[in-house]
Amino acid sequence: xxxxxxxxxxxxxxxxxxxxxxxxxxxxxxxxxxxxxxxxxxxxxxxxxxxxxxxxxxxxxxxxxxxxxxxxxxxxxxxxxxxxxxxxxxxxxxxxxxxxxxxxxxxxxxxxxxxxxxxxxxxxxxxxxxxxxxxxxxxxxxxxxxxxxxxxxxxxxxxxxx
Ligand code: GDP
Ligand code: MG
Numbered sequence: 778x779x780x781x782x783x784x785x786x787x788x789x790x791x792x793x794x795x796x797x798x799x800x801x802x803x804x805x806x807x808x809x810x811x812x813x814x815x816x817x818x819x820x821x822x823x824x825x826x827x828x829x830x831x832x833x834x835x836x837x838x839x840x841x842x843x844x845x846x847x848x849x850x851x852x853x854x855x856x857x858x859x860x861x862x863x864x865x866x867x868x869x870x871x872x873x874x875x876x877x878x879x880x881x882x883x884x885x886x887x888x889x890x891x892x893x894x895x896x897x898x899x900x901x902x903x904x905x906x907x908x909x910x911x912x913x914x915x916x917x918x919x920x921x922x923x924x925x926x927x928x929x930x931x932x933x934x935x936x937x938x939x
Contacts (some may be wrong), residue, residue, distance in 0.1 A: 780939055782822070782932075783832045783859035785852050785883075787875040790865040791895040795922040796820060796833035799932070817851045824932040832858065857885075861935050862890040868905035868919065869898040872912075880912040891935055892917045898924045 781801075784792040796802075800820030818833040819858040834852040856862055864883055868878050883890045892914040897905045898921035906917035918934070 778862050779828055779830055780860045780936060781830045781832065781858055782857040782861045782863060782867060782935070783834065783852075784863050785834055785856060786865035786879065787873060788835070790867045793833055794863055794896065795863075795865065795893075795920075795928065796831055797930055799831050799927055800825070808884075817855050822932070824929050824936070827933070827936050829932075831935065832908050835884040848856065856886060856888060860889060860939060862886075863871050863931075863935070864890055864914065865893045865895050866909055866912075866917075868908075870896075873907045876909075878927045880914055886911055889909055889920045889935075889938070890914060891931075893931065895917045895922050898926060 784795055786792055790859060793800050796818065797861060799822040802820060819830050822829045822831045822834070833854045834855045862883060868873070880892075892912060894902075894906045894909055894917045897919040902919035909917040918931055919925070922928060922929055
């Protein structure tokens with residue numbers, strides 16, 4: 778079976794940028810406007826010799842109350858469908874209350890989940906990740922999706938632990 782990797786996180790953290798990087802497409806809409814990817818979107822990725830399916834999601838805004846409404850339904854479904862969940866946060870914006878809610882949900886799920894700190898270009902990666910240890914999802918992994926920095930390393934690492 779080809780492994781399925783879901784990209785989740787609040788809007789604007791760079792999920793679609795990473796999706797496009799992994800699938801080498803420009804299909805997923807990337808913009809500064811929040812919530813543009815409304816539906817789950819599937820693509821085929823290949824890193825080194827490994828193939829996988831990647832799912833982009835519209836994001837979980839955190840404006841709603843309660844975990845059910847907070848987690849956009851399609852994000853929950855993407856998590857269900859996935860073998861691996863990459864939970865993206867924004868290394869420039871720092872920790873956000875929505876991040877805490879999403880982390881709370883993921884800690885309770887049985888999925889293999891990785892905390893990915895995006896937008897670390899121009900930042901000291903050690904400083905950028907320091908905000909996020911408290912989410913309780915293990916070692917935060919710094920990348921810069923738009924610069925293609927540490928993206929291959931990340932995917933190789935998560936696939937190797939399946
Ligand atoms: P999504 O809402 O999570 O899908 O986020 P997008 O992929 O649409 O990206 C939101 C914004 O962040 C866009 O302006 C991207 O160009 C920008 N962005 C994404 N990845 C990076 C990165 O690694 N570094 C920087 N500086 N900006 C990024
Ligand atoms: Mg998007």
